[in-house]
Amino acid sequence: MKEFRGSQNYVASEELLRAANIAMVLQKPLLIKGEPGTGKTMLAEAISQALGRKLIIWNIKSTTKAQDGLYVYDVVQRLYDSQFGGQGVDDIEKYVKLGKLGEAFTDQEQVILLIDEIDKADLEFPNDLLWELDRMEFHIPETGRTVKANHRPVVIITSNAEKELPDAFLRRCVFHYIEFPDRELMEDIVRVHFPDIDKKLLDQVLEAFYKIRNLPQIKKKPSTSEIIDWIQALQHGGVDVRRIVKEVPYLGVLLKKNEDIDVLRRQWR
């Protein structure tokens, strides 16, 4: 098994790398939690790139059911075909369409399966997947076929903690909480996006950014994606480096709430 050491476009903390490798070796799903904007979804892409494996993303919505990930039996299409004399109506297999989980199981190579924002779904959703994720197989009663994983996919699950996940599910996962990056790590992350950024500009940006984040009154704290956008705006506008901490130009890129902008204005002056 290859080891994941971060990739060109993704800077991960030592702990995260370790958790990812532990999950891969022990063949357990890796459950990632963390503040929005800490790169939970990006991690799966980075792993798939670094290991050279295909990435299958299953985006969870509030209406998603566990069944959708396994397979869907399209009875209505079959009925149409039977009424209008289509070919191969006898073959039920033709009307069974595999979901994302099914796809990951049947792939000829080992794949990375990302189950994104699992907490969006119904409370029972994770429980319905226990068996499938444990045994990496499921049964299709309509055709009598059992779909078994050719190669155990590397499963990565992200959650925003909107709902509690059931204990039975958690017990099977390797858990990692992505902390918000500290200044040093953030410097590395910014450098990945802007390889030749001016050192002075970067220092000033980070100074202002962490100063704002540490204000307790700020409701929606700016995250990594905001700092990237902000630097882009600053570079594009050609702002004088000395003005950054003092005036915080293009503030709207960093703070998205009116109250927060007001708080900052009051604090700064």
Next chain:
Amino acid sequence: MFTDFLYLLRRNGLKVSLTEWMALVEGLDKNLHNASFTGFYHLCRCLLVKSEADFDAFDRTFLEYFKDVPFQQEVSQELLDWLNKPEVLTDYANWDEIQALKNMGLSEEEIEQMLKERMEEQKEEHNGGSYWVGTHGMSVFGNAGLSPRGIRVGGQSMYRRAFRVAGERKFRDFRRDNTLDTRQFQVALRHLRQYSGLVDLPPTEFDVDSTIKDTAGNGGVLKVRYKRPRENTVKVLLLMDSGGSMDYYAQLCSALFQAVSKSGHFKDLKVYYFHNCVYGRLYQDPTLLSRNSVPTDWVLSNLPGDYKLILVGDAQMAPYELMGGYYGRSGREDGPRCGMDWLRLLKGRFRHTVWLNPSPRPDWGPYWSQTYDTIAQEYPMFPLTVDGLEESMKKLLSR
């Protein structure tokens, strides 16, 4: 193999099961900790802990159990003792600009390497210098130093520059017994739902999906399917204490109010305010103006008993405000005579009641805790924290 650790974790409230423990053993077997102590810590944490809220409890337990295990660079107690002198905090006399710039340029590995070398050379106390391990100096290790980067050895974190200290409890803020923001309250409130599907109702709602599926499966001959309507049947009556000693908790209470009113998944929500204790009238806003009030009797007689009653208050008042006859006497002969009578009436009317308390039980004398205890005997009382809220929601749903 340190099975005691498992039991210690469980004693400290971490729900570690055998599944996770076996996974840890397997992980150690496969050398996932890279034969290092830090590696072992991370391996334990990502396999045994399943929520960032438990990280702090885990860190404490881990330190407690493994505190005698020597770290890779063992620091002698003697060294720690003289490093532990935080008194001269604001002393910048030893600041050295050139040394500071030099230290900035060092990488973590270089500093660790230097520390290792120094530990072998150093035999005595050094303070204010820039080379040895010591205090108040410009060297990259030691305590209360002025160097912009470095390793802290012993003492309290003062300038928060040290980047590697074993046993720093970073996850304290995630503990669940902290009082937190609206969002977490909302999550807790989501527990408070009782779908009518669970309650026995006749299947009256047309089920489109099942009808199509079964009809198609039936060769096109119509098969109509119905399902039970699924909606939250929970109705909530929220009574909040306002003013006086509650001003201190105003922000917390407003967070709770926001969460309750925003969650919007209740079938009905009624909110009233009171001061100290419920008496003859309930107020419609926290300013407690009598023109915006309704008689408590009206609430008692008009809201059916299946409303879930949530009272929020610190339950601390002068004993006569709760038990005395001056406040809360109703006009009727057989009516309630004091605040406690009103509370009993409410409890009798509503089958599911809880009391959320933002304040801990006062421990400065029986005079202050008397009303707290009296009310706690009558109402199940929970602290107004995320944990307490979750517990109370469970209580409200129990039959």
